Amino acid sequence: MRRDDRDDPFDDIFREIERMMDEMMQGDARGNVGFEQEPAGFGSDTHVDVQETDDDIRVVADLPGVAKSDISLQCDGDHLTVSAASDVREYDERITLPAPVDPDTGTATYNNGVLEVVFDRAARSTDIDVE
Missing domain, CATH: 2.60.40.790 (Immunoglobulin-like)
Known part of the structure; x- marks a missing residue:
């Protein structure tokens, strides 16, 4: 189902969010997807x-x-x-x-x-x- 965004004042915001999510899920040339691109270690999940x-x-x-x-x-x-x-x-x-x-x-x-x-x-x- 597609939403009707002809009169939606938030249309630009939703498009940008969808673009960023698509970009994140597509990954890079090495096949890394989203947040997996960053190496694990201090700062990632270490307190x-x-x-x-x-x-x-x-x-x-x-x-x-x-x-x-x-x-x-x-x-x-x-x-x-x-x-x-x-x-x-x-x-x-x-x-x-x-x-x-x-x-x-x-x-x-x-x-x-x-x-x-x-x-x-x-x-x-x-x-x-x-x-």
Whole structure:
């Protein structure tokens, strides 16, 4: 059944929506259809949460299907880089921390697909003696 859009004020909007849906479902030259064109990994279906308190910074990331031995973490004090791989996808994310941390205090746990990394905040300031 075709709708009668002779007097429809929303006709242009509906045509544009139909065009976009058709374009999405047709795919590209490689045969990828719609949203499958984007590679899976951080940002697609992985949740990363950064929490801060007065004493520490906590990063929690969902890494489903990854073995603990396949997770690599690096921290420079301002960013945490999480790299991991499973049989079906690779994760690689550089997370900007909300405050400077002491990278030497980092502890990490991984349980049931959830990675949790905790850092102490870096010292805010120190006394400097003038000679």
